[in-house]
Amino acid sequence: MRVTVSVAIAGASGYAGGEIARLVLAHPELELGALTAHSNAGESVGAHQPHLAAHPAVAGRRFAPTTAEELAGHDVVVLALPHGASGAVAAELERSSPGCLVVDVGADHRLVDPQAWRDYYGSEHAGTWTYGMPELLHAGETTAARQRAELAGTRRIAVPGCNVTAVTLALQPGIAAGLIEVDDVVAVLAVGYSGAGKAPKTHLLAAEAHGSLVPYGVGGTHRHVPEILQNFGVTGASGTRLSFTPVLVPTSRGILATVTARVKEGVTEADLRAAWDVYERESFVHVLPAGQWPTSAATVGANTVLVQLAHDVRAGRVVVTSALDNLVKGTAGAAVQSLNLALGLPETAGLPITGVAP
Template identity: 90%
Template sequence: MPVSVAIAGASGYAGGEVARLVLGHPDLELGALTAHSNAGEPVAAHQPHLAAHPAIADRTFAPTTAAELAGHDVVVLALPHGASGAVAAELEATDPGCIVVDVGADHRLADPQAWRDYYGSEHAGTWTYGMPELLHAGETTAQRQRAELAATRRIAVPGCNVTAVTLGLQPGIAAGLIEVDDVVAVLAVGYSGAGKAPKANLLASEALGSLVPYGVGGTHRHVPEILQNFAVTGAAGARLSFTPVLVPTSRGILATTTARVREGVTEADLRAAWDVYDAEPFVHTLPAGRWPTSGATTGANTALVQLALDARAGRVVVTSALDNLVKGTAGAALQSLNLALGLPETAGLPLTGVSP
């Protein structure tokens, strides 16, 4: 029997991408599709790229209520930050047996004070973190994280920028090759990362031909989540300067992260540490001299990584690329869900992108 998947917030970018991947998954079946302000409107009007699929053609969005979502094997919450907690609590009361996957921010952080500081509301609780490749301190594989996901029914999907920076730097942290008191990350981010809500600064006339920094000076909400991941990998007390920049493309993240290397560390040492990804199906360290591009990951659940030692500066420079809507959001959700359902981790997830 197919596993039924309901999606709350299915009119948005993240919800639409989850729906696209569910429609192509051999073991999943698309259930209720709900929305807030778009309830009652045709799904195809808001997700035209799905309109040709027979499971979408005549459907309209239902209102986002626990009653509409209950009764499914899986519920994916693709809601704005601060909105998932209340819906999740209702589902816990009405349908506690279902698996709930939150692609929003509400259940990612372990520290309630960090949530209050960056989001300004009360913390909804902490769920199992949906990054199967996350390395724990002292480990050279991500077996522990995968075991946690296989045993859970509540999954918090990471932020897209968080995934790019974490996957980029964590091998060096886990291997003890870098100092974490001066980590600098600058990211080029496509506009879909800013969401689908109509805002003046997101209009094409504002965005085309212009690059715009945002969340500058340690204010971006992904900062505490990245530091949380560094601590899991063994770098408690890390200091991070994080600056994302919106660039005029619809999808993609290209993150450049640098950190000081420890005395005597060579590029060969660094490259050996990043070989940890050789066994990963979706994260690839490129051959020396070949640098990632965000376009090479478009539509795929892949992350591409490259590194170099800047010997004069005494720093490792790591560049990582991914599609913010796939590996950064919906793909990570289904990858983690596959583990929770006991399915092959790669089921239904594209390894190849589109070009040009």
């Protein structure tokens, strides 16, 4: 007899929470449990997530308050809460539901170094959970088997930041293969507005955003910087120096990252392409044919990352572009992919690999 896995979502009124709910509803082994919110508790789910309102599992429902009591009794609890809010809820779940799988799509449990957390987030560190990037390469390895093994044995998962995923997956093959220098890595990202969250802020209004490109987190201040450096360290880099500049662009979804680094002496484009062939084994990361470049539109709605690279011989650098949907592979899709591994389900279950076009 088929047994379904119940999934509760805390923070289900936001963009990330809504996307997690969409993927759970389409998953063959998962069923949607409690949907909770903070300021929107008691309000109609359909009013905040109208794209889900017609589904029988959502129709007529209202958000419950985000409490341990509402989240208890589920096989999986996904925390789609503001940064700094997950730690307290997770501690309550440890007492009330010690056996459940908890997946945090916020930043609270991503970083290993407590001081890095304090420096970038300004509060006390809540602890470190298993990192929810199944494709993360460990030093000296040509597959991500170790990361998948860690996820398969965990009950606590920290989902990566969306920008972090784009930059890490763009450059890690070159680091793992020892083909690039990491003392001068530059990453510039075009990021859709849903990455800034759903809270009403003046700079997020359509009148402000339409027709305008806006940099933010400039000069090493963005909170994803220590997480990217942490990932590169796992892959084998030391002494990485990263210039990271995200730019909000007037689109709802998507990230297009351009990441460059110096190539070591004697390395050819053929060497670089051979290193990036590591992704041939991956279901969700695809290196495009030579001459074809990623677009964010091609990833909308899909749990895919599209990658391309070029060897800029005159500059002595590799240029890598990566594109993904920040709400799917950048957030909700990574959560489902990781929880699939933790539950012993097929890693690809319930995850779309085709985008929506045009």
